[in-house]
Amino acid sequence: xxxxxxxxxxxxxxxxxxxxxxxxxxxxxxxxxxxxxxxxxxxxxxxxxxxxxxxxxxxxxxxxxxxxxxxxxxxxxxxxxxxxxxxxxxxxxxxxxxxxxxxxxxxxxxxxxxxxxxxxxxxxxxxxxxxxxxxxxxxxxxxxxxxxxxxxxxxxxxxxxxxxxxxxxxxxxxxxxxxxxxxxxxxxxxxxxxxxxxxxxxxxxxxxxxxxxxxxxxxxxxxxxxxxxxxxxxxxxxxxxxxxxxxxxxxxxxxxxxxxxxxxxxxxxxxxxxxxxxxxxxxxxxxxxxxxxxxxxxxxxxxxxxxxxxxxxxxxxxxxxxxxxxxxxxx
Amino acid sequence: xxxxxxxxxxxxxxxxxxxxxxxxxxxxxxxxxxxxxxxxxxxxxxxxxxxxxxxxxxxxxxxxxxxxxxxxxxxxxxxxxxxxxxxxxxxxxxxxxxxxxxxxxxxxxxxxxxxxxxxxxxxxxxxxxxxxxxxxxxxxxxxxxxxxxxxxxxxxxxxxxxxxxxxxxxxxxxxxxxxxxxxxxxxxxxxxxxxxxxxxxxxxxxxxxxxxxxxxxxxxxxxxxxxxxxxxxxxxxxxxxxxxxxxxxxxxxxxxxxxxxxxxxxxxxxxxxxx
Numbered sequence: 273x274x275x276x277x278x279x280x281x282x283x284x285x286x287x288x289x290x291x292x293x294x295x296x297x298x299x300x301x302x303x304x305x306x307x308x309x310x311x312x313x314x315x316x317x318x319x320x321x322x323x324x325x326x327x328x329x330x331x332x333x334x335x336x337x338x339x340x341x342x343x344x345x346x347x348x349x350x351x352x353x354x355x356x357x358x359x360x361x362x363x364x365x366x367x368x369x370x371x372x373x374x375x376x377x378x379x380x381x382x383x384x385x386x387x388x389x390x391x392x393x394x395x396x397x398x399x400x401x402x403x404x405x406x407x408x409x410x411x412x413x414x415x416x417x418x419x420x421x422x423x424x425x426x427x428x429x430x431x432x433x434x435x436x437x438x439x440x441x442x443x444x445x446x447x448x449x450x451x452x453x454x455x456x457x458x459x460x461x462x463x464x465x466x467x468x469x470x471x472x473x474x475x476x477x478x479x480x481x482x483x484x485x486x487x488x489x490x491x492x493x494x495x496x497x498x499x500x501x502x503x504x505x506x507x508x509x510x511x512x513x514x515x516x517x518x519x520x521x522x523x524x525x526x527x528x529x530x531x532x533x534x535x536x537x538x539x540x541x542x543x544x545x546x547x548x549x550x551x552x553x554x555x556x557x558x559x560x561x562x563x564x565x566x567x568x569x570x571x572x573x574x575x576x577x578x579x580x581x582x583x584x585x586x587x588x589x590x591x592x593x594x595x596x597x598x599x600x601x602x603x
Numbered sequence: 604x605x606x607x608x609x610x611x612x613x614x615x616x617x618x619x620x621x622x623x624x625x626x627x628x629x630x631x632x633x634x635x636x637x638x639x640x641x642x643x644x645x646x647x648x649x650x651x652x653x654x655x656x657x658x659x660x661x662x663x664x665x666x667x668x669x670x671x672x673x674x675x676x677x678x679x680x681x682x683x684x685x686x687x688x689x690x691x692x693x694x695x696x697x698x699x700x701x702x703x704x705x706x707x708x709x710x711x712x713x714x715x716x717x718x719x720x721x722x723x724x725x726x727x728x729x730x731x732x733x734x735x736x737x738x739x740x741x742x743x744x745x746x747x748x749x750x751x752x753x754x755x756x757x758x759x760x761x762x763x764x765x766x767x768x769x770x771x772x773x774x775x776x777x778x779x780x781x782x783x784x785x786x787x788x789x790x791x792x793x794x795x796x797x798x799x800x801x802x803x804x805x806x807x808x809x810x811x812x813x814x815x816x817x818x819x820x821x822x823x824x825x826x827x828x829x830x831x832x833x834x835x836x837x838x839x840x841x842x843x844x845x846x847x848x849x850x851x852x853x854x855x856x857x858x859x860x861x862x863x864x865x866x867x868x869x870x871x872x873x874x875x876x877x878x
Binding site for chain 1: 613616617620621623624625627628630631634642643644645647687688690691693694695698699700706708710711712713715716717718719720721722723724725726727728730743744746747750751754773778779780783804807808810811814815825826827829830842845846849852853856857859860861864867868
């Protein structure tokens with residue numbers, strides 16, 4: 273793939289196919305007609321499975337829908353988001369998602385998890401990418417080994433780590449105790465102090481390869497004469513890294529970070545399986561799913577889903593803009 | 604710093620990376636061959652070789668059915684996505700028309716949708732069409748992430764093919780459908796295999812929709828089945844069986860990923876697929 277920036281939208285410039293002005297009209301009319309013919313089935317499916325359900329979710333967030341009888345949903349305005357209930361004696365109380373401490377706890381958990389795990393993954397991914405960029409014997413093997421965590425389904429990784437982190441029989445406690453880091457076994461996934469870290473460790477293990485590969489793709493595009501010039505000039509390797517390499521691979525890192533962040537913000541499966549029913553790790557997606565299907569608060573859960581969608585949509589827009597600017601200005 | 608110290612440090616780092624990457628799966632395999640009380644003894648090297656857990660998973664119970672369900676869903680989803688994506692990618696990459704840029708951005712945006720945002724609406728749709736608890740609900744739902752991804756990657760791939768390849772066909776008066784089938788398809792096998800494999804992995808691993816739209820043991824897919832594996836009592840988590848099931852569903856994936864490593868890396872960088 274020659275796309276300079278992974279995942280960046282192809283610009284119209286890059287995509288312009290050449291046309292012969294003479295034979296243009298009839299031919300291009302035919303091609304135009306078939307373009308829409310080709311696109312319609314795909315667009316219809318997307319509208320059906322993505323567009324319509326999204327609008328439905330947003331609609332449910334303005335109703336009093338309940339799981340038992342979705343058809344009886346009635347419009348209730350913004351009540352799921354915020355509502356002031358006047359008790360009639362001069363006092364009153366705010367209700368709704370915006371005033372729900374559990375929701376804000378979920379927001380905070382999601383933000384914390386995203387910031388910490390993506391930061392660690394970026395640093396480790398960069399280190400792994402730099403190692404894989406050096407030619408050495410057995411590099412192919414190392415690259416293959418690094419891909420393994422990525423290939424393992426999230427649920428399986430969650431279970432594998434849950435077993436390794438088991439408080440009584442887990443190998444992690446055994447390891448840490450035998451080297452003297454821990455004096456007594458800890459319940460990694462259950463105790464409030466470590467549950468979030470357990471989730472972050474598994475996420476870092478699983479997605480660092482993804483980061484490393486995207487950054488490696490950027491590294492391999494740095495022309496080697498840049499390094500040679502620096503070597504001849506006797507510039508210290510550390511300085512070369514910070515002054516030359518890092519600025520050149522910044523677009524690749526940026527794209528990788530945004531992809532990972534978008535993914536981390538909607539995390540569900542890892543947390544649902546590794547630390548079930550734990551308020552310390554409950555994220556926005558878990559909060560929404562619980563309200564939708566376990567607590568019989570379908571409308572409330574829809575409102576939470578809608579808010580999460582808005583957050584991710586905003587970040588996506590920023591990303592699309594950033595990636596475009598880079599493509600226009602970079603080369 | 605002397606050269607050998609540097610080299611030793613570098614290789615120590617390499618060993619650390621490899622160990623960190625493969626140890627958890629190695630330990631899962633090791634555990635899957637243990638049964639009875641051996642499970643509750645921490646061993647770093649293989650000591651037991653009991654197939655009891657594999658027998659539990661593959662012979663007793665519904666797990667083989669779960670595997671079959673996952674295979675069916677993933678294959679159908681990939682087939683439909685690729686079929687719809689090839690023609691769409693041709694239109695998006697080789698034909699110029701008004702609104703193409705917006706369309707591409709929309710497709711990219713859909714590929715980043717949080718699944719939870721459509722969950723409530725999809726549930727209503729699934730219920731409306733009477734698809735609850737059937738594999739069709741999952742086939743339908745998985746389109747939301749496989750279709751934008753395949754369209755996106757195939758568009759990038761087709762865009763990079765030279766103009767000349769279709770010029771002759773256009774001059775000969777070939778219809779666009781013929782051009783796609785006769786000119787592009789033969790060139791696209793590598794891209795189709797990579798994209799298909801990545802979409803397959805995504806469908807195979809999906810959890811949220813599978814948990815929500817399917818409720819009976821024999822229609823479940825593999826990830827939900829593993830997540831819900833439980834023992835005779837609440838407290839007794841059957842770790843051996845869980846690890847055996849995990850190994851069974853992961854080994855084929857790892858083999859595929861290792862075979863197609865290089866292609867996967869280029870597919871990943873083109874599409875930025877979610878892990």
